[in-house]
Amino acid sequence: MEDKKADIFNCGKELFSSKGFKDTNVSDITKMxxxxxGTFYNYYSSKEKLFIEIYLKENKKLKRSIMESIDLDGDPVKVAKEAITLNLKGMNTNPILREWYNRDLFSKLEKEFYQEGGIAGVYELMNSSTAELIKKWKVEKKIRNDLDDAFILSLFNSVPYIEIHKEEIGICHFPQIIDYLVEFIMKGLTDFQK
Known part of the structure; x- marks a missing residue:
């Protein structure tokens, strides 16, 4: 039975990657x-549920790759900027993850995402690694100690959501806006002058 679920998952991933969420239907997946x-519905109640499961797995893989590829002992400002840059690049180059920014699908996928506990799943790895990094930076006196770790984590987690609104913000300035926001956040965290 698990082989059938894995087949559905893998075929869904391949089709969502090549055709996109909107142009992939359950019959395409089961045919492949x-x-x-009917077998599909023994494992997933909808195309959206399958997509969210694939999305969460892809996002965890991206976050793990980011945390493994950056020098966490470096300057906090540079580490944060590199992590955010890699995250945004990964989100935009992976066809599954890029669907998150599809305005036509966002509200539908976001609803499924939160119903499935997606926010906890996506940030589980990143948050645990980032939380450890925040504690380490505090011990090393690289960032402010007067701010709650959860608040700092929320600052980091908020930055990728800004990309969803890049049209309203202004696409021509968008890459620089993200870069400066991260820099301003990190400078605020590393500034010990009161």
């Missing part, structure tokens, strides 16, 4: 997997 449409 060599099974009846």
């Amino acid at each position: 997997a060599g099974m009846a449409v």
Whole structure:
């Protein structure tokens, strides 16, 4: 039974990557997997549920890759800027993750995402690694100690959401806006002058 679920997952991932969420339907997935449409519903209640499961797995893989690729002992401002840059690049180059920024799908996917506890799943790895990094930076006196760790984590987690509104903000300035926001946040965290 787990093989069938894995087949559905893998075929769904391939089709969502090549055709996109909107242009992929359950019958495409089951045809590729060599099974009846009804079999799909033994494992997933909807195309959205499958997509969110794939999305969460892809996002965790991206976050893990980011945390493994950056020098966490570096300057906090540079570490944060590099992590955010890699995250945004990864989100925009992965066709599954890029669907998050599709305005037509966002509200529908966001609803499914939160119903499935997605925010906890996506940030589980990143938050645990980032929380450890925040504690380390505090011990090393690289960032302010007077701010709650959860608040600092929320600052970091808020930056990628800004990309959803880049049209309203102004696409021509958008990459610089993210860069400066991260820099301003980090300078605020590393500024010990009161």
